[in-house]
Amino acid sequence: LIIEGPSFDPIFSPNRYIYQVYMGLGGSVLIFFVLFLLWTRPITRYIKQIEEGINRIVNKDWTYSIPVKGKNELSFLAKNINWMTEQMRKRFEKERKVEQAKNELITNLSHDLRxxxxxxxxxxxxxxxxxxxxxxxxxxxxxxxxxxxxxxxxxxxxxxxxxxxxxxxVDMQFQEVDLGGVLYQLAGEYTPMFENRGLSVKVEIPDEAVFISLDIEKMIRVFDNLLSNAEKYSHESGDIEIDLYTNDKQVITRISNTTDQINSEELSYLFDKFYRMDKARSSEVAGSGIGLSIAKRIVELHQGEIWAESEKEKITMYVALPFPHDKEEKEIIYEDL
The missing domain is CATH 1.10.287 (Helix Hairpins)
Incomplete structure (x- = not known):
């Protein structure tokens, strides 16, 4: 049985083939372009953000910090720019403080030297x-x-x-010193001056050494100022007490003397620059009103505290200095020595 009919063999068409190739290539390029835009858009936006941040920094907005996104070259660049900005900000603040100090000196000189x-x-x-x-x-x-x-x-x-x-x-030269020994020496130097004014001196300092890290030259200036004030402003035949004691975190020095009663308002101004109490201003006691300000600044440079308390006719100055963090290790070393 023979059956004849039309042939269904595919007929090759070059034009149709070329058209399909172009369509496929065009679609691939379009998909690639869309994916490329989607992938590069966050990067472009981040580059724009870095550029805007640099412009703000150039205009001296040194408080601005460029956000650090991800872990790539751009985030590394942003991190370096932030570091550079922080260094510039610190340098600017340092220069501003120096300028303020100069201006303050000029103002104070013109006011207090006239x-x-x-x-x-x-x-x-x-x-x-x-x-x-x-x-x-x-x-x-x-x-x-x-x-x-x-x-x-x-x-x-x-x-x-x-x-x-x-x-x-400020240049600080720290060294380990026995604070008790330093106070004993200073108290001995001032005792003749105290006795010449009829002042009795009572010293209570532990027999064991109290080692602490200090800039000894600057800290002697603090205690010298406090002892000098105690001598200047004490009542005749009054008492001066010098104590040293410790707690878990601090070494505390207490220097007290008998004088006129001081109210709490005056106590709060004692460590201000050029402040002198009315009694001191009206007397012949020499002083500039800046000695306690110098003492306060030195104690602050040691990360310590200084304050005054008054009760009836007695004023007490406290200086609290921190122990080093490795206090126990240092004690072991000193015991071995």
Whole structure:
């Protein structure tokens, strides 16, 4: 049986084939382009964000921080830019503090030096114009001028010392010292001055060594200032007490003396620059009102605390300094030595 019909063999068409190839290639390119845009869009946006951040930094907005996204080259770049910005900010703040310290020094000098300079000029004018009755009065004018000049020099020295300590890069030379031994030595040096004024001295310092990390030269300045104030402002035949004790975290020095009762408001200003109590201002006690400010700054540089308390006719100054973190290890070393 033979059956004949139309043939169903595919007929090859070159035009149709080329069309299909172009369509497939075009579709692939389109898909690739869409996927490329979807993949690069976050990166482009992040680059734009970094660019905007750099523009803000260039305009001195050093508080701005570029977000760090992911872990790739761009995030590494953002992290480095943030580090650079932080360094620039610290440098700017340091320079600003230095400038503020300079301006403060100029302001304080013009304010606090006017009175002694005026007095010196006044006395020298009297001498220059020979407005004195005799040689004794002339000598008095000269001695008074010399005394005021000496006070002026001390004031300038303290002003420059305070300004130097106020700078952000104060040079500190720490070393391990026996604080009890230092206080014993200072108390011995001041005892003759105390006794000349009829002041009785009571010292209570532990027999065992109390080692602590200090800039010894600067810390002696603190205790010297406190002992000097105790001598200057104590009542005649009063008492001065010097104590040293410790707790788990601090070494505390207590220096007290008898004086006029001080109210809490005045106590809060004692460590301010140029502050002197009314009694001190009206007396002949020498002082610039900056010594306690210097003491406070030095204690702060040691990460410590300084404060004053008053009860009736007794004022007490406290200096609390922190023990080093490896206190126990240091004690073992000192015992072996």
């Amino acid at each position: 009175t002694p300079l005026t007095s010196i000029i006044g006395y020298l004018t009297l001498v220059k114009d020979k407005q004195y009755k005799n040689s004794e009065e002339l000598e008095k004018y000269i001695q008074t001028t010399y005394g005021i000049s000496f006070k002026l020099k001390n004031l300038l020295d303290e002003l420059f010392e305070y300004t130097k300590l106020s700078l952000p890069d």
